[in-house]
Amino acid sequence: MSCEDYQHLDRVVDILGEYGRYQILIMVLLSLTVIPCGYLGVLPIFIADTPAYQCRNWLKSMPCDGNFSSCYPSKVDANWSEAVEPCNGTDRCVDGWIFSNESYTIVSEWELVCENAWKVPISTSMYFMGVLLGSLIFGQLSDRYGRKPVLFLTILLQSVTALIQSASVNWVMFCVLNCMRGLGLVACFTTSCIIGSEMMGKSARLSLNLLGQCVATSIGLALLGMLAYFIRGWRMLLVATAIPSFFFLPFWWVIPESPRWLLSRGRVKEAEKVLCRAAKMNRIHPSLIMFKVDNDPPLLQHSSKDKQTFAFMDLIRTTNLRNITCLGCFIWFVSSMVFFGLTLSTGNLKGNIYLNNFISAATETGAYIFTWLLINRVSRPTLIFVSLMFTGMTLLVIKLVPEDMYAIIQVLVFSGRFGSSIAYGSKYLFFSELYPTVVRNTGLGVVATAGRIGAIICPYVIYIGDYNKILPFLIFGSLSVIAALLSLLLPDTRNSKLPDLINEAKPSRWYVAACLICFLYVNHA
Structure with missing residues (x-):
């Protein structure tokens, strides 16, 4: 594909408008598809809880x-x-x-206490191990075979494996199916995010990511608490959480393939079809969309050399993409570890577990709305920096609070949850804008893989809380501060068009690191 083709597509997106009927329909459908992502990843809060x-x-x-x-x-x-x-x-x-008969979990099913208590964090880590593999596998498949097939394949995968998992006969079978169920989590969310990002304008892209998909995941977390309150058996809870995804499968006939991806593969006729459908629904004449705009050439002339295939190595082949990938991996590692760590720690806080879960979901929703209000007013790196620094400092302050002051500790933990949710929600938008179209899903798959490694480790960090309740928060807080400082090195993408080709990736802001080092040196001297 040539730069002119992508520029023409950007103008087509502008002509279609930000919030036409077609865009609103796709935003609603894509947001609905990720609701299960909000509760399938944190099911251990209830199904792996340890009763008295x-x-x-x-x-x-x-x-x-x-x-x-x-x-x-x-x-x-x-x-x-x-x-x-x-x-x-x-x-x-x-x-x-x-x-206790208050709830029936895998702990009471297979007596995972005392000398067998180590199996509980293992089962949770196996889920995130599946998420890690899914990030690697489906990111590459999405860039090669399309966003739409991967989206619906992962929706189906999560549902079917959850149903089979509800019939697990032993802990080993449960762990294996937990891994398989995790394969689709991040791929489903990321692919849904990318489909919307690649076919909408800047404003609609922000609304989809933050007010649509991220809020949808927090709604999923709240729904989990409600279901768990009425369904106290882990098997039926798995069944109840698996069923909603099947209702999203008919969306196949409505949600389109990304026209930007179709163009990157030279499938111009299919891209035209998607854009014509959008134009008709928005009451725009198709001729304004597909043929000439300011005497630009049509998107119809391509050669076989345009159909180039890109892979993981392209993420480190150039300096700009290599810096983005390295910094992104660490930032995603920390933000995912802290985000899921604080979420899964809900069951360890004092008070009613169902009420704490609802407060956690409400905190997450508020964080995403707050992010939406700020995202266009501050630079992307600054937003990541402030949110992670706020999270880190809040969690480190817990060390100064006496352990018997439960209310203050809970306020600090939920405050840290607020900050980590801002970083977690905005990083998907930020990095989808940093990576070019030709490697966007592959790039997000790689940094999301680093995030899943953090998620795999977080159950063991939480497990330390059985022996020292403050230490997990100190670990989460310290890593958040380091990631916050590194985030300042990333380039800002605010008010920028999506990059399409590898040579359009922005350079890192290493001068910020130089200024920071000089500042620290002067103060130290």
């Missing part, structure tokens, strides 16, 4: 009990009201465990 438990043989003999959820017994009085003397720490449970 007690050893069965301790209950039978009644010489030892102690508090619920203890791996070692304590001697108690006859009415089990108060522990009076510790038992021998070598006493272990041999007859199995009895769990």
